[in-house]
Amino acid sequence: MRQLTFLLIIGMVLTSSCQALLESALDCVSEALLINLEAEEDPSNSRKYIFRLGYSGDKTIEEITYDFADGNDLATTSTIIDHTYSLTGEYIITAKIDLKQGSGSCTLEETVTILVQ
Secondary structure (H helix, E strand, C coil): CHHHHHHHHHHHHHHHHHHHHHHHHHHHHHHHCCEEEEEEEECCEEEEEEEEEEECCCCEEEEEEEECCCCCEEEECCCEEEEECCCCEEEEEEEEEEEEECCEEEEEEEEEEEEEC
8 A cells, every 4th residue: 555655646746747847848839939030131231130039928038149150159138139241151040049937948049041242
């Protein structure tokens, strides 16, 4: 009887832990749908781009790390930034977004491709 009670308690703890992890993972997946990264060429400089990260969720943006694919990156909390490229070419820009709410957190990625001329 003691063994059965012990096994039931262990099963309940594991189920609760797994459910919390699953809910956290599903929450991160749904947050990814609320992010959008856009790039716009500066009208006065064809090598300068303005990047806008849109996020319509309710979590706090802890940090955004932009990888400009030219050897430069930027860690910030700003959702609107600019970057000037020294060389022409196609670049795939990646923004890694760290979100936090309470004790939970997610890191998501969004990309955009530009052609610098």
